[in-house]
Amino acid sequence: MAAAYEKVALARAKGRATSVDYISNIFENFLEMHGDRRYGDDKSVIAGIGYLIEMPVTVIGIEKGHSVKERGFRNSGSAHPEGYRKALRQMKLAEKFSRPVVCFVDTPGAYCGIGAEERGQGQAIAENLTEMMTLKTPVISIVIGEGGSGGALGLAVADEVWMLENSVYSVISPEGCASILWKDSSRSKEASECLKLTAQDLFKLKVIEKIFPESDKVYAHLKQELYAAFTKSRQLDPQSLTAARYERFRKIGAPE
């Protein structure tokens, strides 16, 4: 078993599959939908509609980009408030047509910048948390690389949360943790261990439902599992669906 920091390095590795790879390999006839209808079109978040086999689904993915140029264009997957609002707009459209929602999470965190604060980064994430909790259609979120704190959670209030074998999901980056704790961001390896941020840790803590092995079969595997899960959850009435989602989070950290 790789140590926690090795997992962090793998989750961030260049060449690792990003949301665009998952979208193109799992869904057919994907149509991208741009913009939040409030301010702009955040390139860090891809949203649209595609077919999961014959089932139309809404797909949202935080995209880091592969090349240096792409990473610049995608702001390395650090979304602005309009990214979260774009995602929410697509989720509400999905709800209207009882269409399942899949979110791919891969972000170092929501962007920390002047414009992001001016346009309400905190408010945008907060609104996604409340709205996703009661969204009357099935939602599954998959952490495919980095699940960076509130910026990841803003797309991960779901019926089930899945993670890739070498992905991580954390309340704070190991560097941020080390610099607060020891005033020394170079001690991030130690911090990685302390934070219990690997997919395996989260599974033990009962924060996620499934871990997917990273092989060349991963897209086929995910396609099959998503299809099976949505086929089942689409049968539920909206009230049971949202009640189960509430209970999923309600029990995390509740005293025995």
Next chain:
Amino acid sequence: MTFKKPRNLLEGYSKLIGSHSEDSSDDLMVTCPKCKKSLASGDLLGSINVCMYCGHHFRMNARQRLNLICDRDTFAEADGTMVSSNLIGFPEYDGKLENARLDSKEPDAVICGACKINGIAAGIFVMEPYFMMGSMGVVVGEKLTRLFERAAAERLPVVGFTVSGGARMQEGILSLMQMAKVSGAVKRHSDAGLFFVCVLTDPTTGGVTASFAMEADVIAAEPFAHIGFAGARVIEQTMRKKLPEGFQRAEFLLEKGFIDDIVERKKQKKYLAQLLKMHVR
């Protein structure tokens, strides 16, 4: 376990408020960070921790705030014995918790319960700055969730005061999940047609800003309170430039349209009572 020294005079002084300490607090002097005048701590106590020269709002502990807002003898605390434990075996967390309990004389970073405000019944929560700067772990999340669930069942509005550095990293992912958990309870309370007003105090940041602080029907803030998602230093490092004057202060959020109003401490009870009355169902 050694007692941690207060990091500054004000912090040491504030711990004494309401704690019947044998120390004479009269001889403690505090310098106002805004007008730089020297203030006797006894005088500051009389002015609800607001500088009598310039109106600067100093931090205030949770019990003091409850005294200021609740009608006399109406506050009934709930879940007052719930305490945090070191859930993921995070190094040095046990000691930090012990120090925080000594610093704040509270079991954790939020006090929840029910009270009356000018005769109107409400659920209330007040976060505690002297307990790990109001950071949100599992206990804070659970207490707040129970508060909103109870208020929904009893059809009560909720009044909240936030002060927080965000999610408590010593509880790892479990503390991040509390943002979603509390948000779920806030939404249920809201969907039941009930009213939630939140007063943001200095500082309200990170995971608390990105959840229940920004989910209230009416959001007020104390003057000059620091409110934001990301830490100012992190933003400066990311953007490699100096931040504009007043960035992430209450006045900035009002200007950008993210809070309803700025309300001075001495006017808060009247403000909350009026809002509660306007939303009686």
